[in-house]
Amino acid sequence: MMAEITRNENNFIGYEYKDITVSRSMESVYADGYANFGWTLEDTSTPVQGVGSVTMKFKRDRKIRNKAELGRLQRQFESCAGQIESLEKAKTNGAMIAAFSIGLVGTAFMAGSVFSYLAGMLPLCIILAIPAFIGWILPYFCFLSIRRKKTDKVTPLIDQKYDEMYEVCEKANGLLAK
Template identity: 40%
Template sequence: MNKFESYDYLKVTVEETRLSHYIDGYECFGWKLDPNIPLEVNGGKAVVHFKRSRAILNKVELTRLQSHFEACQRDLEALEGSAVSLATSAGIGAGILGCAFVAGAVFAVTAETPIIWLMILLAIPGFILWGAAYPIYKYVKMKRMEKVESLMEAKLDESEEVCKKGHALL
């Protein structure tokens, strides 16, 4: 004879690259992958369905720890995003500045009396800035990741501690 058991259900959308971390983390709070609903992956995002027994002990404390875990994950994503957004801004800024130089060169050459020396003087840094936009992006991203790496490690350690506490309550 089977014993009746009811479940709580949870649907989480996460970055595909962080999927394993989320699955491992939620299991520490009593959640199991729902075998009845397949994993959905679309456009770099994954939708995961979990279920957990409603009769689980320490539910309130597990929920509090789960919220802490989710906050740590959001902080990690924000730290990663800060490196990309700063680098993108630097690369775009270099490209726009290059456009301004090239525009000045165009105005210099299309003037009533073309000023060839000014056109050359403005075009060269414009083309250099256009070409440097991507290397600037890569360099700024690398430098920012070096700065955020220690912060990310601290958040991962904090997340691990929260998962240990949750697992101990099960």
């Protein structure tokens, strides 16, 4: 949401305002980064619908110099931050899907085991219970293994995006100083 106020003579400063909702883990990145685009953090609040997110309220001088270039760099910064958040989620998404799938198969075996017990087929009940318990124990270790591998693969990409984001902030800060 943006509202603009005009600048008059002498000491009056017109501000433009911006509210953004970001994940709590990226709050400090946005607070530090937006300062390089001329924004000043006014307030933070937790939105009603957003568990794990925070709404940040910024303002800046409406007559800031190099506004168009700062806007372009800010969009580039926001793109990098979004990609970082996606990469962070990617660390666990595949691992969770694999773990849930294995757990679901284990549960299906347990259901078969229970129904075979109820039908009076004790040997089949025992045979189906073995993969069921394995299917309930294995997901934890599978999750850890896949997450570790994915983290090792994604961490250099995240670091690369942070470096790109800091270069953008450095360029924007240089424009503010002019």
